Amino acid sequence: MATPDNTGSSTRALRGASLLILLQVVSRAITFVANQVLLRFLTAQLLGVSTQLEVYYLSVIFFARESLRVAIQRQDSSDLSTEDGNHGETGKTTQAVVNLGYLAIALGIPLASLFGWLYLNSLSAATLASAPNLVVSLYIYALAAVLELVSEPAFVVMQTRLQFGTRATAESVATFLRCVVTLGSAVWGAHRDPGVLPFALGQLSYGVGLLAVYTWYGAGLTRREGFSLLPRRITGLLVKASQHQQPDKPPFILSYFYRPTLQLASSMMAQSVVKHILTQGDTFLVSILSTPTAQGVYALANNYGGLLARLVFQPIEESSRSYFSRLLAPASDSTTPSASTSAKQPEPNSSSEAASQASTALQSLLKSYLLLCLAITTLGPAATAPLLSLVAGPRWAGSGASDCLIAYMFYIPLLAVNGVAEAFVVSVATEKEVHRQSAWMGVFSVVFGAAGFVFLRVLEWGAVGLVFANGINMVCRIVWCVVFIKRYFRWRGVSFEVWGVLPAPEAVLAGAFTSHVVRRVVVSAASGEAPAGAREAVVELIQVAAVAVPFMMAVAMFERQFLYGALQAVRGRRQASSR
Structure with missing residues (x-):
């Protein structure tokens, strides 16, 4: 049973995440409307x-x-x-x-x-x-x-x-x-x-x-x-x-x-430098390897594609970082063992109960992310062209931003998983582990730069190539975090099932089938051309929504056990906080 302090921190962190998400939705909605007006005045x-x-x-x-x-x-x-x-x-x-x-x-x-x-x-x-x-x-x-x-x-x-x-x-x-x-x-x-x-x-x-x-x-x-x-x-x-x-x-x-x-x-300063270079590295690369006009196209695609990350992922990552830091503070002071000492017993001050609670929370959060991303990668590509044409105008829809946004849809799952995984690592890593992560992130930055040069200069893929380079970098960072997380929980005698966070195979098959159907139904997705006008764009978005309903129902049925468990957990925290 969690201590009252842990329970209180968990509840307050959950409330904080909910409040920050609501704040982000409202503030981003206002910003979004203002930006749409600004686009009419900008080149x-x-x-x-x-x-x-x-x-x-x-x-x-x-x-x-x-x-x-x-x-x-x-x-x-x-x-x-x-x-x-x-x-x-x-x-x-x-x-x-x-x-x-x-x-x-x-x-x-x-x-x-x-x-x-x-x-x-x-x-x-x-x-x-x-x-x-x-x-x-x-x-x-x-x-x-x-x-x-x-x-x-x-x-x-x-x-x-x-x-x-x-x-x-x-x-x-x-x-x-x-x-x-x-x-x-x-x-x-x-x-x-x-x-x-x-x-x-x-x-x-x-x-x-x-x-x-x-x-x-x-x-x-x-x-x-x-x-x-x-x-x-x-x-x-x-x-x-x-x-x-x-x-x-x-x-x-x-x-x-x-x-x-x-x-x-x-x-942590060295890690922060490398992390910022990797986070903003796409902008640095596109500034060096492309023209200001191409930078504007990528900026538009990045702003729309990263909207979900700023609305949902970022506040959840910040709240989870605070939650894991408080929950695992006693365990985080001990040094994570090397492979040669992994057979030893956990330190007396490490709490296997808190670690088990953290493992469950982390797996649930990752699976929730991936279920959301399954819907994005299934329906997002078909909705990109009509949505961009409607909110930014036909000029931007035909500028190449649509292709970049479609590529970004498949980058979002990597962005989501990496964000919460790194939030956990930062919360529990020792000073030695922070230095080790910084060194590896430096290596990943070199890989990212090389991939960016190939995609932008050699293959001349433009902003789409930059999304692919970001994806390669993000995969490297995720692999490192997964290895760290597995080792961290294994040392504390707690299991962490990596494959358990993936959506059910039936849900993935439903996504693949729905993606094929929506590409056949939506005209712009089949032809590769932006809708002719606002009316056509609205009709295509309605078509995407119509296909989305049975798909979401199918995913809910295949994942009903996980969704029910998550709902019960949220209700339990609310009842505990009300006492």
């Missing part, structure tokens, strides 16, 4: 340049805070105690978390300057001439990144408290401001040729919104608990000797920063 070239600026912004944010966020999530507040022996989330332990958040600001400012200088020097004269206000927009993106990082001290406090409601409010307000400002400035400057300036102003408003909401909620918490959102020296805190790896050094660096968390963040 493919301007869209490609705006994607480059977004990568610049995301790079600054990612390198400045990602490793710190993961390390803070894995920090156990019970390792800290006040001088009177009290443990837990006191004002002083919270202040230690706030201080760590300021390191993201200290890293973000020089990173924004460095990456901005590198980006400006990489631009050609033709790109600068074809994209008005590009330099000004870059400066605004840099300011927006710094403003978002300024909200990090308040954010990490809310994250450690599992205050998902605060995050939902902050991101909702920020997303709404970004949509209004971006769309408003684009419409206002429609006859003035603003270039990518509307995107920059929208991103700046997003940072302002996050900072305002997190500061408001954080200030209320400081008044109740007696800590400060400004950095303060840490005094009167003791650290468990078993957790303090260097007894000859103080537990706090400069009396501000908790040393074990900072060391873990430093060890």
Whole structure:
């Protein structure tokens, strides 16, 4: 039986995932509508340049805070105690978390300057001439990144408290401001040729919104608990000797920063660099090996194809990372054995009960992902052309984005499995294992680059080839994670059935048959040409929906045992939380 703490963490993580998914659906729906209007004012070239600026912004944010966020999530507040022996989330332990958040600001400012200088020097004269206000927009993106990082001290406090409601409010307000400002400035400057300036102003408003909401909620918490959102020296805190790896050094660096968390963040930095290169590597490659127009086509396909990942996969991955970190915290402190020591018994502090709970949750999550992806790969390719023609216009439907989107449909299952698998690895991996993963991800990045060169330059497959290169890279990463997960659970005496997460063979056959039928029924899928107009596109989408109904019923019948078990598990958690 799970401990109350584990049960509470599981329930709160489940609620948090549900809330974040709802938030993503609403915010992305608003963003989606705004983007459809923006597409009427954009050329493919301007869209490609705006994607480059977004990568610049995301790079600054990612390198400045990602490793710190993961390390803070894995920090156990019970390792800290006040001088009177009290443990837990006191004002002083919270202040230690706030201080760590300021390191993201200290890293973000020089990173924004460095990456901005590198980006400006990489631009050609033709790109600068074809994209008005590009330099000004870059400066605004840099300011927006710094403003978002300024909200990090308040954010990490809310994250450690599992205050998902605060995050939902902050991101909702920020997303709404970004949509209004971006769309408003684009419409206002429609006859003035603003270039990518509307995107920059929208991103700046997003940072302002996050900072305002997190500061408001954080200030209320400081008044109740007696800590400060400004950095303060840490005094009167003791650290468990078993957790303090260097007894000859103080537990706090400069009396501000908790040393074990900072060391873990430093060890994860190299992995974060490689992970970001792999995550944004498609954009880097397409920037080097193709024209801005081709970049715009790929950006459109990537935005639509990755919509599900941003709506559903990302919030679930973040919540599962927090859930597994808390559930398996005692086991994650032990070192996973090598093959030569695998015959030994598990460490006394490892909980086989918690590991069994984690194995069941991970397998259920992966199977749910794959069932969803089965529907996507079965119905998505036929719906791509009419949907793209309807939402983006015939010009974009005939630009090659449709073919890229079809390829992306088969990439989504790899993206889904890799996301949750890596979330688990990050939650439980030791420092040594993090370094080993970083080394392997470096190898995979070389494989990805080689595959991208072959597909883009040798075979000249364009954006479709880039999707294939991403797929090869993702398969490599999944294989590594599966080997790690199998070893992790085997060492704790818990089984993890890889083949058990796959859909039932009957469901896969139903998908193959439905895919054949829908390609014969839908005109654009059979002819390879986009629908002639909006009316034809709507008719084809209705045809896809009609075929989808019996297919979904068949999958539900073949997977009824798993679906029933998942439903009972959700009901059980709700009943436990209501007591």
